[in-house]
Structures are given as structure tokens and as C-alpha cells.
Amino acid sequence: MSLIAQKLESILDPSAVVPWEALAPDLKAQISLAAPKATIKCAVYPSSPEELAEVVTCADRNGWQMLPCGSGSKLHWGGVAEDVQLVVSTAKLNRLLDHASSDMTVTAEAGLRLADLQTTLNTTGQFLAVDPAYPHQASLGGVVATADTGALRQRYGGVRDMLIGISFVRSDGKLAKAGGKVVKNVAGYDLMKLFTGSYGTLGILTQVTFRIYPLPPASRTMLLIGEASALSQATAALLASALTPTAITILTPATVAALQLGRAMGLLVQFQSIEVSVAQQSEQLTQLAERLGLQAISIHSAEEADLWQRLREQIDSAPSEAAITCKIGVEPNRAVATLDQIQQMTDGLGVIHAGSGLGTIKLTEATSAMVLNLRQICQSQGGFLSIQAAPLLLKQALDVWGYPGNALAVMQRLKAQFDPKNLLNPHRFVGGI
Known part of the structure; x- marks a missing residue:
């Protein structure tokens, strides 16, 4: 030993x-x-x-x-x-500590799995509005540490918007906390936003408090398929409209094909509300698709849940030794154009959430030069490309994060303060x- x-x-x-x-x-x-x-x-x-x-x-x-x-x-x-x-x-820090259903908040230890929390919340008609990678395995602390929200960000915002309180262990072993258990608590520094997406480099989370939401009574997903130019117009019109989709996700042709739904670029739009609102919004989107020459497919009930699950599985499936998964971000109005450029370079899977411009590219294999070319495409569209999963040699050869911003010195000072x-x-x- x-x-x-x-x-x-x-x-x-x-x-x-x-x-x-x-x-x-x-x-x-x-x-x-x-x-x-x-x-x-x-x-x-x-x-x-x-x-x-x-x-x-x-x-x-x-x-x-x-x-x-x-x-x-x-x-x-x-x-x-x-x-x-x-x-x-x-x-083993996996206890549900407090579920204030009337206040729409929940407090749990950081090791509790998201799937277990959702099961409990669903019994009272509520849920935590995140759709992260590996949802059945992911812990709450891991969701916060990686700022992994998913498609639901369109309607509910990111992890930073839902996290209202944390407790953590500092690098010297001292216990600390920030925020509180009520939505309007504004006391102290907003360490919740600082810790979200920090990859466990500032402290180890022990407890998290989130705002939660009611489960929607009705849901329907519309899939629009067609040319990139028409999908770009549809996305812009949708974002500028009074419609209130829960999710808007752009898919590369390879992703649509992997879902066995066609061979062109696609746009998944999910509406969740009362039944009459869902039906009306779906009809308005169908009319928009017809004007732009796009095929519109309505998906609901068990088929809808199955579609989103299959999409998640395609993106999350265990990578092969040569596979590369990248997180990308671009200006939202350039999302379709970016995926169109990417799909001309590779037949890998790719999605971008239209409202935020954040997405994922999954390549079966790629050279360092190809990854750098993809990063250049994203940066030319006002965004970034970070490597999430890749062979060790590629991670050692490239800057994994590819951060082009000017805040590195601030981040280094924060690291030195929290973890000297x-x-x-x-x-x-x-x-x-």
C-alpha cells in the first residue's frame, strides 16, 4: 500500500x-x-x-x-x-438535501447523478432544465464544472443562469459557500458563475442549489430539411419571431443521415407548452418551411423522445481511439454557414444550438491540420473550437482550448488566488x- x-x-x-x-x-x-x-x-x-x-x-x-x-x-x-x-x-456525496417545490428550487450534494435527481423531481411535475452529455452518468457537480447545458439553453438559459448557490472545499481544505437557496438571493460575490465551467480548478463542489421548472404539459418537435441557405433564413426568421421554442438545433447532413431522417442539412425545433400553443406554433413553423421550400416533419409522443435520445447517443457514443470530439461556438447568425463549411471538409457529425451558437463536432478521425482548419473556420465566424476528446498525441500537439480571448491573465490570477x-x-x- x-x-x-x-x-x-x-x-x-x-x-x-x-x-x-x-x-x-x-x-x-x-x-x-x-x-x-x-x-x-x-x-x-x-x-x-x-x-x-x-x-x-x-x-x-x-x-x-x-x-x-x-x-x-x-x-x-x-x-x-x-x-x-x-x-x-x-x-458518495449523493444526497438530495432540500426540494422546495413551491419555491421552485432544489439543493443536492454535488455527487448526485442528474438522472436520479430528475426522477425525483418528475414525481412532483418539475425538472432541472439541462440536457448535458452522458445524462445517465453525469453528476450535478460535473454538469456545473463543465458548464454543460445542451439544447435546452434556448428556452431556459445556461447552467450559470440556473445555479443560485454552491458549497465547496477550497484547495487548502477549508469549507466555503456562496449564494443561497432562494432565487433572489444576491448576497456576496457571484462565485456560482465563476465556478461554472472552471473544470474543478478553483475548488471541489460539495453542494449545489438550482432553480427548477415545471414539466411542460405538451411537446412536439418539427424537423425542417433542405438547402443550407433556406435553413439559414428559417433560423433567422424563427429567432426573430414571437414563437417560443424550447430548443433549436441545426444538424449537418451526416447527422440527419445517422438519425435515418434524410441526407440534407436539418433544423430540429422543439415546442413545449400547453397543447393549443404547441399546435399553433408548429403550424406557423410549417407554413414558414413551405414558403422557403423546406420539407417539414412533425414528430411527437414516444417518437419525439426517441429522436432526441438517439441524437444524444450519436453525439455521446463512446469514442474510438482515433475519434475527436470538439466543442464549438460561433455567432448565432452564422451557425448554419459554419456547419455548411464544416460539412464540406468532413463527413463527421455536427450540431449547433441556434440561439447560443454553441455546438459539437464529432469526427471519426482527423489530423492536426484538419482540426486547425476547423478551428480557423469557427474563429472566422466570431467563435472558437475547443478539443474535448481526442487521441493523446493530438492533444499534446495542439492547444486543446484554442482560447483567442484576452482574459487569460485574469484567469491565471484567479487560479493563483484560489489554488496557489x-x-x-x-x-x-x-x-x-
Whole structure:
């Protein structure tokens, strides 16, 4: 047994300290993608915020660098960690702490899986309005750490808009919190927005509070298929109209084909409201499609849920060793043009959520030069391309994040303030943070 494991067993129950050799194969594979050259001694599973604080205090005292995670479903995203000795999992911090259904808020520990939370909320006709990758495995803390919202951002905003309170363990082991349990709480610094999308580099979340929403009584999805120019006009008209779609997602021809719905570019538009509103809005969109020469297909009931699930599975399916998944962002009014350019370069899958301009490209394989060309396309459209999952050699050859902005110095100062010893997720974030 390693010295690290021995010290941690003096803090935690021995069953909460798992040597590297005894970890589940799937988790070991994910950790190896995040920190392929690290000599990880063990993983720890504290079952309370206080236990987690003791673990981090011990790591701070001994200078151990840590790889925080929840369920580990997105550990293969982001940069490659170096010199990590310890994996710290919040998987056992998985309690639902408070569901204030009348106030439309919920508080839970960060290791609770999103799917389990949704099951509980659905019994009272409510839900957390996020649609992240790996929804059945993703933990709440992981959703916040990666700012992974999905298609529902069109109607409900991003994770930052729904997160109203957090508790976390600082890099020195001290417990801290920000925000509160009510929507209009404005006390203190807005650390919720700072921690959202920080990839666990500023602290380890222990508790999160979200605003939640009522389940819509009726739902229907319209699929428009046709030429890129017509879809661009349809998207612009839809965004400028009084219609209130829940999701607007542009699909490359390869994505439409993978869903067995055709061979042209597509536009998925979901309406959710009372039945009469859904029917009226769907009809207005159908009329718009007819004027632009687009094919319109109405999808509802079980077929609708199946369609969105199949789309998610196509994007989230386990990558092969050569596969590359990239997060992209462009100015929303250039989304269709961007995907049109991309599909001329590659037959990979691609989606962009029209309201935010954020999306995903999935390539079966690609060279560094191709990825750089795709990044150039996105940057020329006012956006970015970040590599989420890719072979190790490609991640080592390229800047994973490709951040073109001017805030790196500010981010580095924040990292130095929150984690001066660089113990949390080292080198995994923008600029090697």
C-alpha cells in the first residue's frame, strides 16, 4: 500500500480509499485519458463535506496534486493533467438535501447523478432544465464544472443562469459557500458563475442549489430539411419571431443521415407548452418551411423522445481511439454557414444550438491540420473550437482550448488566488491552468 493511501486511511474509513489497481476498469480508462503519464496512487470517496475537507487539507499539507471528479463521465474532456497523485471523487456525496417545490428550487450534494435527481423531481411535475452529455452518468457537480447545458439553453438559459448557490472545499481544505437557496438571493460575490465551467480548478463542489421548472404539459418537435441557405433564413426568421421554442438545433447532413431522417442539412425545433400553443406554433413553423421550400416533419409522443435520445447517443457514443470530439461556438447568425463549411471538409457529425451558437463536432478521425482548419473556420465566424476528446498525441500537439480571448491573465490570477499551490486539476484548463 502506498504512503498516500496509508495516510488517507487514517482519515477515512479504509473502504473509502481504493488503490489504483482495485479501481473499476471503466474509471481507470477515463482517468488514464485525463492524466496518462501521472502516477496515481489511489482514489478516495469521502461521504461528507467534512471528510472531503480533511482529505484536501491532507493533500495541501503534503503537496499532493488532485484530480477531482464525480462519476468520471467527462474526465476525457479538457487538457492533459500532469503529476497527479490522487483522484478525489464526490460520488458518495449523493444526497438530495432540500426540494422546495413551491419555491421552485432544489439543493443536492454535488455527487448526485442528474438522472436520479430528475426522477425525483418528475414525481412532483418539475425538472432541472439541462440536457448535458452522458445524462445517465453525469453528476450535478460535473454538469456545473463543465458548464454543460445542451439544447435546452434556448428556452431556459445556461447552467450559470440556473445555479443560485454552491458549497465547496477550497484547495487548502477549508469549507466555503456562496449564494443561497432562494432565487433572489444576491448576497456576496457571484462565485456560482465563476465556478461554472472552471473544470474543478478553483475548488471541489460539495453542494449545489438550482432553480427548477415545471414539466411542460405538451411537446412536439418539427424537423425542417433542405438547402443550407433556406435553413439559414428559417433560423433567422424563427429567432426573430414571437414563437417560443424550447430548443433549436441545426444538424449537418451526416447527422440527419445517422438519425435515418434524410441526407440534407436539418433544423430540429422543439415546442413545449400547453397543447393549443404547441399546435399553433408548429403550424406557423410549417407554413414558414413551405414558403422557403423546406420539407417539414412533425414528430411527437414516444417518437419525439426517441429522436432526441438517439441524437444524444450519436453525439455521446463512446469514442474510438482515433475519434475527436470538439466543442464549438460561433455567432448565432452564422451557425448554419459554419456547419455548411464544416460539412464540406468532413463527413463527421455536427450540431449547433441556434440561439447560443454553441455546438459539437464529432469526427471519426482527423489530423492536426484538419482540426486547425476547423478551428480557423469557427474563429472566422466570431467563435472558437475547443478539443474535448481526442487521441493523446493530438492533444499534446495542439492547444486543446484554442482560447483567442484576452482574459487569460485574469484567469491565471484567479487560479493563483484560489489554488496557489496548483493542486486542483493541474494543467487541464485554458492556458495550462
